[in-house]
Amino acid sequence: MTITDVIPNLTRAMMPSENEIRRARRRLHAKALTIVALFFASYWGLVIADNRTLVRFGCAITLIVAVVAVATGIMHDANHGAFSSSRRVNKIVGYTLDVLGGSSWLWRFKHNTLHHGNTNVVGVDSDIDQGPVARLAPQQQWRPWHRYQHVYLWFIYGLLAIRWFLMADFVNLLTNRIGAQPLAVNRRRRDVVFLICGKLVHLTWAVIVPLMFNPWWGVLAFYLVSSWIVGFLLATIFQMAHCVDAAEFVDEGTACKGKQFQMHQINTTVDINFRFIPLRWLMRWLVGGLDHQVVHHLVPKLPHTLYPKMRKRLEAACLTHGITLRTHVSMLDALRSHGRWLKLMGQQPSVIVTVPPIDVIGRP
Numbered sequence: 001m002t003i004t005d006v007i008p009n010l011t012r013a014m015m016p017s018e019n020e021i022r023r024a025r026r027r028l029h030a031k032a033l034t035i036v037a038l039f040f041a042s043y044w045g046l047v048i049a050d051n052r053t054l055v056r057f058g059c060a061i062t063l064i065v066a067v068v069a070v071a072t073g074i075m076h077d078a079n080h081g082a083f084s085s086s087r088r089v090n091k092i093v094g095y096t097l098d099v100l101g102g103s104s105w106l107w108r109f110k111h112n113t114l115h116h117g118n119t120n121v122v123g124v125d126s127d128i129d130q131g132p133v134a135r136l137a138p139q140q141q142w143r144p145w146h147r148y149q150h151v152y153l154w155f156i157y158g159l160l161a162i163r164w165f166l167m168a169d170f171v172n173l174l175t176n177r178i179g180a181q182p183l184a185v186n187r188r189r190r191d192v193v194f195l196i197c198g199k200l201v202h203l204t205w206a207v208i209v210p211l212m213f214n215p216w217w218g219v220l221a222f223y224l225v226s227s228w229i230v231g232f233l234l235a236t237i238f239q240m241a242h243c244v245d246a247a248e249f250v251d252e253g254t255a256c257k258g259k260q261f262q263m264h265q266i267n268t269t270v271d272i273n274f275r276f277i278p279l280r281w282l283m284r285w286l287v288g289g290l291d292h293q294v295v296h297h298l299v300p301k302l303p304h305t306l307y308p309k310m311r312k313r314l315e316a317a318c319l320t321h322g323i324t325l326r327t328h329v330s331m332l333d334a335l336r337s338h339g340r341w342l343k344l345m346g347q348q349p350s351v352i353v354t355v356p357p358i359d360v361i362g363r364p
């Protein structure tokens with residue numbers, strides 16, 4: 001019996017019961033309500049109420065945490081179809097991404113189809129495609145500035161949210177591509193209108209309303225700094241799972257679907273153990289269960305509040321079959337693994353030296 005034959009049993013071994021899914025969804029909905037309450041309370045305290053500087057500072061940090069949690073703990077589940085058993089509810093809740101400035105319509109194609117369906121497949125998975133800015137896989141072309149990517153790329157990660165809001169979605173629509181892949185979505189007028197409305201809603205709550213109560217320089221400074229922090233945290237959370245020296249990268253055309261799907265996901269995805277972090281529960285809450293990325297990639301349509309339980313079952317099943325689940329032993333280990341990978345990929349690939357035929361070497 002080959003590994004590929006065993007794998008379907010692994011997924012079956014970790015699957016939750018209907019009751020467990022219902023309870024997990026209730027926990028997810030309670031979490032979503034908490035996040036929304038935190039968002040509105042901190043927004044009011046920072047933007048509208050006339051609070052002292054220290055209180056506003058606390059509200060600013062809470063607002064940033066709430067925005068990251070909306071992305072990882074609400075919109076990610078909803079756009080995977082995991083937030084509710086109703087397709088319509090998932091779609092409506094998925095619009096939280098539009099409120100944050102990105103398009104949920106394009107995200108579903110980019111994240112669910114390109115990334116989840118082709119994890120670490122070079123040339124297809126857009127999460128490992130930074131264009132000429134960075135080299136994230138051995139198959140990508142090397143350029144001289146990549147030598148320094150382990151230094152400058154961290155700063156560029158912070159531009160993810162603002163680039164998404166102002167540029168990326170429009171570029172994808174105009175060029176009809178996402179990275180190297182054609183944008184294979186149904187382009188209905190309604191979707192484009194929703195995309196533009198989402199951008200306007202984001203502009204209204206994040207810039208226009210704050211300008212009515214605060215000086216322009218304060219609004220601008222907070223928007224730039226907070227969007228940099230949000231972009232940095234989101235990009236880093238996702239990169240630590242795949243763009244690391246503990247994961248595999250494969251060529252386009254490699255079998256990664258059907259029978260191969262699950263083993264491919266196990267080989268290209270790495271979990272994080274938050275063992276050494278004092279506030280582990282807070283980190284788990286903040287990353288929306290994405291410390292258990294392997295489970296997420298195997299069954300993305302289940303709520304993330306189930307992942308810790310499922311990971312334990314998966315681990316036991318893997319142990320029985322001698323399969324290793326790739327795991328960073330700590331958060332620091334995950335960051336180091338990503339840094340090492342950036343440095344390795346930044347080195348110029350070795351040039352093949354042509355050796356002269358043996359009979360002309362060293363002969364007078």
Ligand SMILES: [Zn+2]
Nearest residue numbers: 076080111300
């Ligand atoms: Zn996902």
